[in-house]
Each structure stands twice: as structure tokens, then as C-alpha cells.
Amino acid sequence: MESLSSSSIISTTVKPYPLLSRTKIARCSCSMKVASSFSYQKFIQYALDETKLSTSDLIPSSLQEDFSTLKAVDGKTELKMCSFQAPKIRLIRSLSIETSDGMQVLDFAIFPKAEFDLPIFCANFFTSNNTNIVVLDLNPLHDVMNETHYKEKYYRNLIPLGLKYAELLPWGGKLTSESLKFFSPIVIWTKFSSSHENHNILFSAFQDYYKAWLSLMDHATKETDYSQINLNLEAQHRYLTWRAQKDPGFHVLKRLIGESRAKDVVKEFLFNGVNEIGNKTFLDYFPEYESGDGSIIEKRSIVGKSFEVRPWDARGVFIGNNFS
Template identity: 60%
Template structure:
């Protein structure tokens, strides 16, 4: 099997497109507490590059982290978080590539669990189902995903993993462009919430999402290996999932008590429910059908 030549592509093209497209629809302002940052990994073989902006009144944070170098790995972590006055989904693109394996997560992450909240699902995803169908076969379901993670995904999520010999850079770039344009349309159409209760509810939902990601995101071990535990924690809480320390005061165990160990610490397991989904758990109409093994 031929290995992927990582010098033949770069995720910077994705980042450039996204920020240029966002600038057409919003006034991007450098995020107050973030500076564009380039730094090398501990062994100097990998470069990490960050960018972040906000765009009042709708975008609380739009940010990217790219990782590239001569160690056979490239990473893109790109996200857009709405202001709490809007219940917009969170745009999420997590791409990981090595010479032998590529892992892709691309979604408009819902603020509310769409397996339960059908009104929210219809509001944001009903019109986007054809877009998802366009890419589901090109970027097929990547295998087991836990019930815990699934609650933060939508019916149009692209979760895929494939060998380097199957890598399709053009397909992935096209999917990224179309999903991001779709999010920007939703953003333009979004109406500001005036109910204090609903704004508080949106804020809590986003904080819950950030708290989960800051604690359980599968990319954390990679960051720790590259830059050390202290800088990794700083990147997670202050950059990648900014707001986990300011949008709310609840802890991880407040939101997810099922992870509480007898000594009061957080269970390090990715899943405590023990249920996972081997194939796409939504039908073509976006209805949740399940199919987990347990």
C-alpha cells in the first residue's frame, strides 16, 4: 500500500478559504485575548499555528489550529462558536492525517441533542440533509462512535477514517467548503434571541459542549505529546475551547455525573455507557434509527 505524501497537500488552504469566506459576511476582529501564534513542538519537528477572531454580534469565536511538519502528521482543528444570543450550531472540522491513516470529523454540531430535540433538528438540519447525502458515500462512516459523543453530532455529520491510499483531498476540501458556506447562510439568517431564559439556556448548552470537548476530546494526547502537558492544557482551555472558564461555572461532573469515580475524580474512559454505533445511526430523512451493538 502506498503511503500518503504529506508534502503534497496542506490544511492551510482550508483555513484561508474559511476566513476569506467569513470576511465576506462578517467583520472579523482579532480575538482580544488571543494572538496569532506559531510555535514548534518539543522536538522541533512540528509547527503549530493558531488564528482567532470574533465578529459581533453573532460570532463569539472563529479559530483554527494547524499542525504540520516532517514527522508524517498534519492536523486541522477549525471551529466557529456563536454568541449565546443565537442558538446556532457550532461549526466543527477536525482532520487528522498521517502517512497511513486519515480521520475526518466535519459537522455543524448542534447545541441541543437532536436525538431528543426534534424542533431544533428540523430548524437547522432538515434543509441540509441533501448536502450530507452528497458526501456520505464519498466519505463513508468511520466505524464505532460512542453514545456520549453522538449527542454532540448532527444527522449530517461526516465521521470517516480511511487509509492513505484512499485519501481524496479534493473531496474533503469540497465538503469543507460546502459545509462552511451552509453554516454561514444559517448565521446570516439567525435572529437574535430576546428571552433571557433562552439566552441563558443557549449559554449553558454551549458551555456543556465546551466542557465535554475540553475534557474528552481525542486530540488531547497528541497535543500533550507535541508541546507538553502545561501548554496543551492552556491551548485546550484558553484557545481551542475558549469559554469553558467564562460561559458557566458548572464542572465536567456537574454535567456528566456518570463519569464520577468513587474518589471524586473524572473517569478517564471515553465511554461509560458502553454503547457505540458501527454504522450511521440516522436514516436519509435525518431520523435517528440507532443500530448500536448494545
């Protein structure tokens, strides 16, 4: 299928998410009728309901004014976006897509405020009629390969959870070493065929990982050391910069809404903060990706090393030899 040009006409309808009730969160306005009985809308609603139970101050983000509903160039497909903030959360946001031919996408993430070194909750799911591609993780804010203290603080008690789903949702094949640096020892990276059973397992994993993240948030204490806050801020900006440049979902967005609008969604919504919370560029963080003419090398991996099997052992120790 040919890529859509940036001059493609996009119909944009802004429908702000309703204000939240003090007692019960409003049902998600992102829901829609689809041919498939499976829908990621229940994932979004579960997350919002559970977050509301953990914090009474979950409010719509200002992003909701500009990013709510987008009509794709086919005139049929809608992109649904929701975004919120809370005392410990800089941004909680979701993008969901459901097409008439059975394709579904969910990109759900939570970015903590810089005063908290919490991991970043990440759920990236792609479903077609027969195939599902899944990444579910509590992405580490800091290095879990070398920073033992950070790894022990957030992941030591979660290793059994990771092992449970490593059995139910096996490793999905080659994963580049560059991408792996942003994942934790409990990451779920998997591919599976569509079935009621597999979708139920995925929903169960989403629920368990989400409750685990909320528990970490509940126990997180506010950092007062400005040097550590700045380290947290730069670590999150580095993550956002990598994701905004290398996120594979961009190609789906470009096909649906055109290149120009897709770039807006990626940089202003999905990875909001890349232009606001730091000044470093992609090449500042990742100079090895600079080509001879000063542009960014577009290849997914320049190291050339990938991992076909899970590179952590049962204790959560990285066992991928010669990691680089």
C-alpha cells in the same frame, strides 16, 4: 512514544495575526512549507475568505496575543493558531500542525454568540502518511434527538448535503453513544487512505459545510429572551466542558508541547469559554463519570454502546436502537 512531562521546555513566539483589510482578508500567516503537496492551510484560508464575504466586521480575537505560534519540544514542528470574532460569532479559531514526517492536524471551530442558537461548526482532521481520520459537522447546540423544532430549524434542508457526503466519505466505524450526542444527522465521521482524490473530496465537503453554516448565520436573528439566551449559553458551556475533558487531540498536543502547555491550549484556546462563560464542572453536567473517589473516569465510554454504521436514516431520523 513516551509522553512529554509538563516541565518540558517550550519555545513560544507570539506573532499576532495582521489586521484584516476592509476589502480582502490577509493571506493566512499560518502557512508553511511541507514535504507533502497536501496541506490544511488552504482550508483555513478558504474559511477566512468566505467569512469575510459574509460579515464585514471580522476582527482578530484578543486570544491572538497569547496563542499564535508555538514551537514544539523537537525544535522543528510549529503549531499555528488563528482566532477571530464577529457580530454573531463569539470565537472562530483554528489550530494547525504540520510535521516533517507527514503528520498534519487541523482543529477548526466556530462558536456563536449566546444570542444565537446556531450550531457549532466543527472540523477535526488528522492526517498521517497513509491514514486520515475526519470529523466534520455542524454540531447541534441543542438536542436533535428529541427537540424536533431545533432539528427542523437547522438540519431539515441540509439532509441532502449529508447524504451526498455519506456516500463519498463512508462511516468510519465505532463511535461511542456519548460522543454521538454532540453530533448532528449530517455529521461526517470517516477514515480513508491518503490520495489526491480523497483529499479533494474532503476539501469539497469542508467548503459545502462551511457555506451551509455561513448561510445559517446570515439568516439567524438575535434572541432577546434572556431565558433562551441563558439556555444557549449553558448548552455551549456543556459542549465546551465535554470537549475540553474528552478531546482525543490532547494526547497529540501533550506529546508535542508537554502536558502543562497542552492543557492551556485546550482550555484557554481550543475550547475557550469553559472557564469563562459558565461555572458548572464536568461532573455537574456528566455525573455518571464520577468515580468512587470523586475523580473523573477517564474512559472514553462508560455506557459501552457504540455505533459501527451510520445511525440516521435518509430522512435524518435517528435509528440507533436503545440510545443511552
